[in-house]
Amino acid sequence: MLLEVKNLVKHFPLEKGFLSRFLPTKEVVHAVCHASFDVREGETVGLVGETGCGKTTLGRCILRLIEPTSGRIIYRGKDLCTLSKAEMKKLRAELQIIFQDPFSSLNPRDTAARIIGRPMEIHGMSSGSDLRDKVIEILRSVGLEEVHADRYPHEFSGGQRQRIAVARALSVNPKFIVADEPLSALDVSVQAQILNLLQDLQEKYMFSCLFISHDLGVVRYLSNRSAVMHLGKIVELAKTRDLFEEPLHPYTQALISSIPVPDPKEKRVAVELKGEVPSPIHPPTGCRFNPRCRMVEPICTKEEPELRQVGADHFVACHLV
Secondary structure, three states, rough: OOOEEEEEEEOOOOOOOOHHHHHOOOOOOOOOEEEEEEEEEEEEEEEEEEOOOHHHHHHHOOOOOOOOOEEEEEEEEEEEEHOOOOHHHHOOOOOOEEOOOOOOOOOOOOOOOHHHHHHHHHHHOOOOOHHHHHHHHHHOOOOOOHHEEEEEEEEHHHHHHHHHHHHHOOOOOOOOEEEOOOOOOOOOOHHHHHHHHHHHHHHOOOOOEEEOOHHEEEEEEEEEEEEEOOOOEEEEEEHHHHHHHHOOOHHHHHHHHOOOOOOOOOOOOOOOOOOOOOOOOOOOOOOOOOOOOOOOOHHHHOOOOOOOEEEEOEEEEOOOO
């Protein structure tokens, strides 16, 4: 097992002005709540859910770009939560991220060659003329040419900037990459190019990936296994084919029923969700999906369901399954 996440929790304190610091109890945003899953060698795990459910926070907590409140992150036998900053720096080359916005994540004052080469310099992997050669090699691997090396981010299109972001992540030969909605800022034709690029590069460099997205079609195409997140909790985890062909959690069923069908003659009954997403500051008792669930039972409002195995590599957090 490459990576194991166990009961990861992240709370953000909510401050409402100067006097809030003197109050006896402080409210928090429950961004991630007891999330548990694993990522295997060479595998892509998709993470899907509505906007604001905690996907990005979970991905950044795994890399300790945001410090978790509690829980364990086991990477190749080491608990990342217990490592010092110096110890984490030694592992940074193996743990990389592709950010959502390809423009704001690149330094506008650096050329593409500098953006890609700087990580290799920091980790002592290359320098001088050899560094330049490696940068050109990586640029070509993501579909760019040597002529692009000395251009600045504003001189590239959105798709080209995202290719540079991918190249930067690959420059230090990572073993695990968090791809945080890397396609959401791109148009459809460019999305397809980046998607195929990621798939080809994974076969070439053999890295594992946590692919965060709200696009179920993309996750179905790219992922080996998929996890569904709702209001900070993982409610279903399974092989991607099983998840899409036989979703068990009511929330997963509603998400999959909302996928557009390209054939106008094919009819699909959409599962409508009633009400609004509950507040992450005051989440509902019991199952967090119970205010919107069409199948809710009394036990759902009293006891919080645990993520338990219900089939071969299939886990669900639901009292009714």
